[in-house]
Amino acid sequence: MITEHALLDVLPGSEEEFEWAFGEARELISASPGFRGLELLRCLETPARYLLLVRWDSVEAHTVGFRQGPSYERWSSLLHRFYSPFPVVSHYESALSTSSSVV
Structure with a gap:
């Protein structure tokens, strides 16, 4: 399993509309x-x-399956207009994991 990371800077004032989209x-x-x-x-x-x-x-699964798949055009039309600048996307794999539990 991998994790895609994208830092999304949206146009100030459009946060509510972005979240809806x-x-x-x-x-x-x-x-x-x-x-x-x-x-x-x-x-x-x-x-x-x-x-x-x-x-x-x-x-x-991300770069080919989703980005080249039938839903990506609609995804783009919903979201890409909000970004300034356009986000850089990176992929990560687990190197170390931990969790805490509260008793």
Whole structure:
């Protein structure tokens, strides 16, 4: 499993509209083969900045399966107009993992 990382700077003032559009776009990506889950986090210090983490079976599930698949055009039309600058996307694999439990 890999994790896609994208830092999304959206146009200030469009955060609410972006989140609404992302809610619709989430349906598209979640239906893609190899999709495992996602998390969209909003920055507290910079409210127009989001961190998108998407878990995939493989890099190819994202770069070929989703980006070259039938839903990507709709994904782009929903979301790409919000970005300034356009985000850089990177892929990561687990190197070390830990969790804590509260008793």
